[in-house]
Amino acid sequence: MSRKHNATGRSTGDGHFIQMHEWFFKSHAWQAASVYEQALYLAIKRRYNGRNNGDIPMSHREAEQLLNCSNRPIAKAFAGLEEKGFIKPVTKGSFDWKVAKQGKNHGRSTRWELTELPPDLPQRVLGGGTKEFMSWKPKEKSAVCPEHTSGTLSAYHEKSMVCSEHTMKAGVYAHGTR
Missing domain, CATH: 1.10.10.10 (Winged helix-like DNA-binding domain superfamily/Winged helix DNA-binding domain)
Structure with a gap:
């Protein structure tokens, strides 16, 4: 495929390039x-x-x-x-x-x-x-609070999402009591 050139010898291609560092x-x-x-x-x-x-x-x-x-x-x-x-x-x-x-x-x-x-x-x-x-920094994820859980900590969760069976029975949630 041949490219077209203008009078100065520059390519008259169909667009420009995107520079990403x-x-x-x-x-x-x-x-x-x-x-x-x-x-x-x-x-x-x-x-x-x-x-x-x-x-x-x-x-x-x-x-x-x-x-x-x-x-x-x-x-x-x-x-x-x-x-x-x-x-x-x-x-x-x-x-x-x-x-x-x-x-x-x-x-x-x-x-x-x-x-x-x-x-x-x-x-x-x-x-x-x-x-x-x-x-920009990623949102920090924290471990489940040990005082509100029954068992070992096995996963990381955002504090707003923390809610285990033990804490639900006690009525305690990561963002306060219910």
């Missing part, structure tokens, strides 16, 4: 991200053109079509990416938007900013992005 992949947040979160992040990053960070459109419906899945994992993926600090919503989408102030049709999808990159809108920043995902 090794430090990004080694971050705790990326390693803890689900497959849907990772795929969604790449789909959002594909829409970044070098000048639109802070105005990258992606709706839940578009994400469902791109990732070929239902709305439940997409909603969780968006929430997970926001919670881990990969993306920030700049303008929330709405079905109530009809016409922009200038009279032009305006997309209804949420506009996203990738925290990995410096924001471009409303004014381009030359520094780096906030990289909020680099300071």
Whole structure:
């Protein structure tokens, strides 16, 4: 297959590449991200053109079509990416938007900013992005409290989920008494 070239000899290929650094992949947040979160992040990053960070459109419906899945994992993926600090919503989408102030049709999808990159809108920043995902830590899981259990500790649970048969009879729960 031959490639077309312009007058300067540059390829006139069909798109651009996405750069992903090794430090990004080694971050705790990326390693803890689900497959849907990772795929969604790449789909959002594909829409970044070098000048639109802070105005990258992606709706839940578009994400469902791109990732070929239902709305439940997409909603969780968006929430997970926001919670881990990969993306920030700049303008929330709405079905109530009809016409922009200038009279032009305006997309209804949420506009996203990738925290990995410096924001471009409303004014381009030359520094780096906030990289909020680099300071993300997984939620700490604690052992079941020994004073509220009968038996050995065999699993780790979040404190809000701790409830054994012994503690249920006593009416004691991890978040208080019932």
